[in-house]
Amino acid sequence: MNTKLKTIAAGTLAIALAACSTNGTAETESASRSQATTDTPFPSTYEPYPGAPTALVGATIYDGVGGRIDNGTVFFSGGKIVSIGGPDTPVPADIAVFDGTGKFVTPGIIDIHSHLGDYPTPSVDAHSDGNEATSPTTPEVWAEHSVWPQDPGFARALANGGVTSLQVLPGSANLMGGRSATLKNVPSRTVQGMKFPGAPYGFKMACGENPKRVYGNRGRMPSTRMGNFAVNRQTWLDAKAYDGKKRDLAKETLKGVLDGEILVHNHCYRADEMALVMDMAKEMGYKVSAFHHAVEAYKIGDLLRENDVCSAIWADWYGFKMEAYDGILENAAYLQREDACVVIHSDDANGIQRLNQEAAKAQAAGARVGIDISDAQVIRWITLNPAKAMGIDAMTGSLEPGKMADVVLWNGNPLSVYSRPEKVWVDGALLFDAMDRKRRPVSDFELGQPGEGDVK
Amino acid sequence: MKRAILLAASAAFAMAAPVAAQNVDIINATVATGDGSEPIQGATVSIRNGRVVYAGPDSGAPARETSNAIDGNGTWVTPGLFATVTNLGLWDVGAVSESNDIRANGSPFSAALDVAPVINPASQHILIHRAAGITRAAVVGSASGSIFAGQGAIIDLGSDADAVTTPRAFQVVELGEGGARLSGGSRTSAQALFRNALLEAGEFERSGTLRSTGSGGTSRQGDDIGIDSRMARMSRDRASDVLLTRFDAAALIPVARGEQPLYVMVERAADIRSALALKKEFPRLDMVLVGASEGWLVASDIAAAGVPVIADGLDDLPQGFDQLASTQSNIGRMVKAGVKVAINAAAMENPRNLNQYAGNLVALTRMPGADGLSWGQAFAAISSVPAEISGMGGKAGVLAPGANGDLVVWDGDPLEVGSTPVRVYIDGIEQPLENHQSRLRDRYRELDESTLPEAYDW
Numbered sequence: 001m002n003t004k005l006k007t008i009a010a011g012t013l014a015i016a017l018a019a020c021s022t023n024g025t026a027e028t029e030s031a032s033r034s035q036a037t038t039d040t041p042f043p044s045t046y047e048p049y050p051g052a053p054t055a056l057v058g059a060t061i062y063d064g065v066g067g068r069i070d071n072g073t074v075f076f077s078g079g080k081i082v083s084i085g086g087p088d089t090p091v092p093a094d095i096a097v098f099d100g101t102g103k104f105v106t107p108g109i110i111d112i113h114s115h116l117g118d119y120p121t122p123s124v125d126a127h128s129d130g131n132e133a134t135s136p137t138t139p140e141v142w143a144e145h146s147v148w149p150q151d152p153g154f155a156r157a158l159a160n161g162g163v164t165s166l167q168v169l170p171g172s173a174n175l176m177g178g179r180s181a182t183l184k185n186v187p188s189r190t191v192q193g194m195k196f197p198g199a200p201y202g203f204k205m206a207c208g209e210n211p212k213r214v215y216g217n218r219g220r221m222p223s224t225r226m227g228n229f230a231v232n233r234q235t236w237l238d239a240k241a242y243d244g245k246k247r248d249l250a251k252e253t254l255k256g257v258l259d260g261e262i263l264v265h266n267h268c269y270r271a272d273e274m275a276l277v278m279d280m281a282k283e284m285g286y287k288v289s290a291f292h293h294a295v296e297a298y299k300i301g302d303l304l305r306e307n308d309v310c311s312a313i314w315a316d317w318y319g320f321k322m323e324a325y326d327g328i329l330e331n332a333a334y335l336q337r338e339d340a341c342v343v344i345h346s347d348d349a350n351g352i353q354r355l356n357q358e359a360a361k362a363q364a365a366g367a368r369v370g371i372d373i374s375d376a377q378v379i380r381w382i383t384l385n386p387a388k389a390m391g392i393d394a395m396t397g398s399l400e401p402g403k404m405a406d407v408v409l410w411n412g413n414p415l416s417v418y419s420r421p422e423k424v425w426v427d428g429a430l431l432f433d434a435m436d437r438k439r440r441p442v443s444d445f446e447l448g449q450p451g452e453g454d455v456k
Numbered sequence: 457m458k459r460a461i462l463l464a465a466s467a468a469f470a471m472a473a474p475v476a477a478q479n480v481d482i483i484n485a486t487v488a489t490g491d492g493s494e495p496i497q498g499a500t501v502s503i504r505n506g507r508v509v510y511a512g513p514d515s516g517a518p519a520r521e522t523s524n525a526i527d528g529n530g531t532w533v534t535p536g537l538f539a540t541v542t543n544l545g546l547w548d549v550g551a552v553s554e555s556n557d558i559r560a561n562g563s564p565f566s567a568a569l570d571v572a573p574v575i576n577p578a579s580q581h582i583l584i585h586r587a588a589g590i591t592r593a594a595v596v597g598s599a600s601g602s603i604f605a606g607q608g609a610i611i612d613l614g615s616d617a618d619a620v621t622t623p624r625a626f627q628v629v630e631l632g633e634g635g636a637r638l639s640g641g642s643r644t645s646a647q648a649l650f651r652n653a654l655l656e657a658g659e660f661e662r663s664g665t666l667r668s669t670g671s672g673g674t675s676r677q678g679d680d681i682g683i684d685s686r687m688a689r690m691s692r693d694r695a696s697d698v699l700l701t702r703f704d705a706a707a708l709i710p711v712a713r714g715e716q717p718l719y720v721m722v723e724r725a726a727d728i729r730s731a732l733a734l735k736k737e738f739p740r741l742d743m744v745l746v747g748a749s750e751g752w753l754v755a756s757d758i759a760a761a762g763v764p765v766i767a768d769g770l771d772d773l774p775q776g777f778d779q780l781a782s783t784q785s786n787i788g789r790m791v792k793a794g795v796k797v798a799i800n801a802a803a804m805e806n807p808r809n810l811n812q813y814a815g816n817l818v819a820l821t822r823m824p825g826a827d828g829l830s831w832g833q834a835f836a837a838i839s840s841v842p843a844e845i846s847g848m849g850g851k852a853g854v855l856a857p858g859a860n861g862d863l864v865v866w867d868g869d870p871l872e873v874g875s876t877p878v879r880v881y882i883d884g885i886e887q888p889l890e891n892h893q894s895r896l897r898d899r900y901r902e903l904d905e906s907t908l909p910e911a912y913d914w
Binding site: 152156160209316317325327328353357360365367415417418419434435445449450451 | 548549550551552580581725750753770771772773774775776777779780781782783784785805806808809812815816818819820822823824825826867871872873874875876892893896897900901903910
């Protein structure tokens with residue numbers, strides 16, 4: 001154990017805080033948008049847990065923005081990042097100081113595409129709550145009404161993956177699958193207790209094979225890709241005509257998208273379809289925030305950059321369906337080459353525990369074709385970039401003063417297979433500590449079961 | 457730039473042409489032999505006539521064939537990875553059913569299904585996994601119409617028409633939750649079906665014309681390849697209440713005799729105990745456990761039974777009620793208890809993630825309370841151990857004198873994410889590493905359609 005604790009008088013803390021908070025402040029421009037979307041019948045009740053003012057010193061820091069600081073210091077207090085810098089960064093005297101020599105610090109990892117809670121484990125039919133596959137367009141459903149907070153997967157993502165925020169999406173059976181839930185990865189008795197305060201809603205859409213297969217097999221529209229687009233466009237046109245006099249849950253969501261308050265996350269594999277979707281969005285007056293599972297994004301990195309759309313991708317999944325046939329390891333690197341926005345996502349209760357490794361695989365594939373992307377930039381793929389696409393980048397995703405103290409201390413370079421989170425803080429509260437066997441969440445489901453409280 | 461890449465690609469294809477085994481010396485590399493030992497720096501691997509003759513420190517290497525000596529400085533050399541259990545060569549696109557031979561839901565057969573004649577050596581998945589350093593694999597379909605999945609084959613991933621090295625190498629049965637579902641809704645039915653199947657196979661054996669060779673009543677053929685027992689004839693009519701087709705019953709004869717390993721898919725500790733108990737009831741069974749997420753709870757029983765395990769590497773979620781105690785420490789704990797464990801290639805997105813999974817088990821050794829594997833043990837779990845379980849001990853998955861000349865030259869630590877093969881040899885033949893993905897990689901290296909569409913860049 002390399003941690004050491006310094007304890008000195010508390011009186012100087014406030015002054016020190018003021019002194020340290022000069023490294024710039026996080027943007028707050030999206031506050032108004034966030035306000036608008038927190039006007040919900042199911043508001044977040046999440047309050048950060050108490051955390052001690054903490055400094056991590058002597059570590060290699062990847063700040064999430066793309067910067068790297070060797071022998072760096074991160075200081076957080078009151079749930080917020082106070083300062084970040086080199087070895088001379090002032091740290092108040094009487095606080096917990098962890099020696100990060102040989103260790104690495106990153107912002108909390110963010111998964112933009114998860115089904116934890118709406119397809120929880122155990123994966124029994126009674127838990128299958130991710131697809132309201134009874135109509136090709138269900139903008140009226142909200143993923144938060146499906147999320148089971150006792151899904152043991154949340155704790156695995158925290159302890160093994162350093163995941164502090166995630167977006168739980170409806171599935172992809174439908175063209176319009178419903179609203180997503182953006183969560184802090186904190187154990188809670190209720191989903192409201194996990195909801196990310198101030199996060200905008202996302203809206204799940206899906207291209208391609210899934211909707212046309214699910215509904216085509218039932219002899220109803222859509223059964224083709226052209227049917228997919230026709231149903232989508234007519235649904236948007238109907239929503240544009242909505243006057244709001246009689247409440248309509250589906251149209252309220254679509255209106256929120258058209259007003260820019262709800263961010264579109266569009267499951268879409270093929271390059272040609274993504275191009276069409278971006279034009280459909282222009283026609284109807286909305287914007288796609290990110291394409292998810294965009295295995296062919298590398299074919300249109302230029303278009304994605306011009307349209308300012310992120311691509312949320314796996315490092316190496318391919319071949320499991322026709323529209324995934326052209327997946328290549330260089331997808332992320334080729335997007336980065338075009339200066340398009342890259343996000344590495346999981347869509348998987350196991351993969352979410354290793355987003356850092358997936359990012360490293362994509363980085364190495366780039367290096368082999370002469371595209372060198374720095375470690376610090378690669379960390380951005382799983383921190384600030386997903387935060388941006390989820391509309392929470394003003395609050396988390398990087399270690400900038402004023403932002404939430406969502407922080408991971410790794411026992412080695414997170415881009416190595418041999419490294420694991422040693423400590424994870426959410427809003428400055430220590431919620432996982434590999435050095436303290438009790439400092440890990442155990443869901444209700446696991447109590448009294450074989451393996452309760454195991455390292456997992 | 458594109459022209460240069462094009463030429464390089466053509467050269468790679470041209471190099472694939474010679475099929476004769478080469479004599480190869482790779483010197484000054486970091487060598488991991490796959491036998492569980494730690495890597496050796498400054499080491500040489502030598503291949504003569506398609507077989508390994510030396511793997512060890514440079515100083516002890518035999519006289520070099522200098523024309524083929526390769527300076528391995530900065531690289532790692534290992535035996536080719538051995539992937540078990542996989543479905544390589546059985547499918548093109550998962551969700552395109554006509555391209556997919558993994559499941560045979562509508563078939564009247566189960567145990568009699570034999571993948572050997574249908575494995576496609578030109579499958580992109582074989583090409584892609586060869587480029588990922590996997591040189592040999594166990595291949596079988598999934599159980600779908602019955603608890604028996606059928607007979608699996610051992611293949612090499614070489615660039616030739618002859619993929620199958622051992623047909624009918626093992627049989628697979630599901631006896632856990634999956635078996636319960638397939639057999640009518642309860643584990644009790646799976647257990648009854650299994651016993652009945654062995655009984656019917658035994659009756660078939662006694663009254664059939666299946667001939668055994670050798671003194672021990674075995675049915676081995678010259679090259680350790682089991683005979684196709686399905687073709688046995690029967691001298692009298694079978695009882696009218698048999699459940700298995702004649703073909704299925706005959707296919708299980710080598711299992712009943714212990715001549716063909718039986719891979720038993722189970723996860724729950726109680727199911728593992730029940731599986732091990734079958735060995736008491738049917739002492740000849742040559743059993744291998746597959747999955748075994750709760751194996752750590754019964755590790756000493758598995759070790760005492762001498763049953764090897766092909767275990768899911770990183771499962772740590774209660775995926776079902778049969779995996780409540782799953783943990784990434786499962787393999788480390790079983791190995792500590794003396795169980796022979798390979799990492800299951802079926803329990804990951806693609807078998808090419810095997811080395812990543814092995815690396816994760818090494819990472820666990822640094823986590824308080826967790827159990828992992830040393831680097832050497834972890835590498836063995838994806839090379840020599842699966843080879844031994846697959847009946848290729850000493851021949852594959854290991855760099856030792858006499859072993860097949862299967863080796864991989866990596867650009868870094870092969871267990872580290874991002875490390876990749878730069879050369880792959882199978883039976884001493886250097887293999888092409890091109891495939892659909894590498895061709896897309898080359899085409900889209902730049903987005904330049906100023907003179908012609910991308911479609912002309914090939």
